[in-house]
Amino acid sequence: MSNKTQDLTKETLVDLYIKMVKIRKFEEAAAELWGEGLIPGLVHLYIGEEAVAAGACANLRKNDYITSTHRGHGHLIAKGGDVKKMMAELLGRRTGYSKGKGGSMHMCAPEIGVMGCSGIVGAGILIATGLGLAVELKQTDQVVLCFFGDGATNTGAFHEGMNMAALWKLPVIYVCENNLYAISVSTSRSTSIKNIAERATAYGIPGVIVDGMDVLAVYEAVKKAVNRARRHEGPTLIECKTYRFRGHFEGDPKRGGIYRSEAEMMEWEKKCPIKNFKAKLIENGVLTEAEIEEIERKCAEEIQEAVKFAKDSPYPSPEEVLEDVFISL
């Protein structure tokens, strides 16, 4: 685990921790609500992968763009999303990010650069590439950070997007969250190479392998790639080795135990990004136990407020079904 806390301001370190805790608490609450039958649809939780979203997004400005995936709650929170609107969306309420039309997999927040999630694996890679093209033409120093999973790297969209972005030197950071499984199929059974980052070689761009359970390592790697992109030097592919502690979706039997061994799951849980970062913060004197507890309490409180907000929110009215198909027809 990288031990570079001294290179970062206390503010950044604390913010990284807060973001990870907030994501964890949000996801735990979502799991609970799902269990209670209050979430009408599918949810894919980010528990275990918090270091990737938090570490990556800490390098971004408000007007930088991200694109997200079916497992997108963490990305949205890390980019500054409103947990009330998120929770309301999960519950299908009118106050949600998509007024109840999207659900877990279809939220966006363009005002903070979150340009949408997608239920189609790999689709966001191309949209991120296009956002990069817009930035390139407008000649701003914005960057685009594109999250996707290991499964997406076996789609044609990945190849088409990487080639195009590398060819045109677009300011995109492609962050692959390799959690080792595309639903139930392990990368060893789906992917021709061990390290996805090596695929960068095919496009003549940097490929970086990072411990995705280490928020500081993610932060550092993405920082380099962001700087490169801001200098208009082109894209980078970053592979974060990570693991989801829950199943592919809530309801996945035995938390994915049909296709993952208990031993493997326990091994990865020891690498919990929050637990380990907490220990480091205390060890390096950045935060005290009491301060940590206070952060966790506040995050839990914020999430509980979000749950209450969502539960108290109205459902959309049936006539809204026809709204927003077109801007004008």
Add this chain to the structure above:
Amino acid sequence: MVRELDFAGAINEALRQEMARDETVIVLGEDIGVFGGIFGCTKGLLEEFGEKRVRDTPISESAIIGAAIGAALGGLRPVAEIEFMDFIGLAMDQIFNQLAKIRYMFSGSMKTPVVIRTPCGSRYPATSGAAQHSQCLEAWFMHVPGLKVVMPSTPYDAKGLLINAIRDDDPVLFIEHKLLYYARRMPTLREKYPSMICHVPEEEYAIPFGQADIKREGRDVTIVATMMMVHKALNVANDLAKQGIDVEVIDPRTLIPLDKQAIIDSVKKTGRVVIASEDCKTGGVASEIASVVMEVAFDYLDAPIQRVSALDVPIPYSPILEGVAIPQEKNIIDAIKRIVG
């Protein structure tokens, strides 16, 4: 002298004028830059607007559309070209799961003003395209809520509708029938279908979507026709006029939105309708329009609705076969004779 343009010339002029007017308009696609487009529609744009705004892309249909969507989300107005409509399958996810749905599934938070231009259709009798370079697939896209589907038949309509498409904040699929490009290089074609080249004003003008155009007024029977079938229908109308049958030809110009009222009004007047469309008959454009007429104007019909469409076969190569697979004037006349008289 009246200023005339052919179909590709009208498309080219619309693109050029919109790119000059609005610097957020960009074009991207295969062979559209240095080569000027496989049918010459983007000729000269690279020289005039530079390679940042006129992008030759790799053969990556999915990335062409995906990049156009992202660029639109980032504030541009991309006009993406899919070189042949037959290649659109490679970009399908981006079109029907992303582009068409972004407005709705994010409940109005984002907009994607993307235009996809794509040539469709059979080039019989000019040249043979066979099964993978000749299809009319517009019906697929009528079935995806969130896309506007535009298909002009004349250079005048092409320019005005394309300008309107580029200025529209919703995604637009802009379909160009390939045979319409051939009027200039094939004089016999123009002789046969004189309206393939027509007066096009030099100034910019936008034709609103959802407004059908009555290409010929008549009292006895309505032909609803799209793209190349409009020209065939006009020929039929001229022929049948000599036999005392007065044919009305309506071009919806846009399938989504569809000017149902204009079609219904015409049917109320004539009591008979033939729908001529070059896509396959089963589950096709004509089927949908026929359903609309049945639902709304059943009481005004004096005869069964007739569909004139392509046979339910892949487009064959040999001209002898292709000419049979694609609906021709003869098929329209047969249909009319079945219900008039």
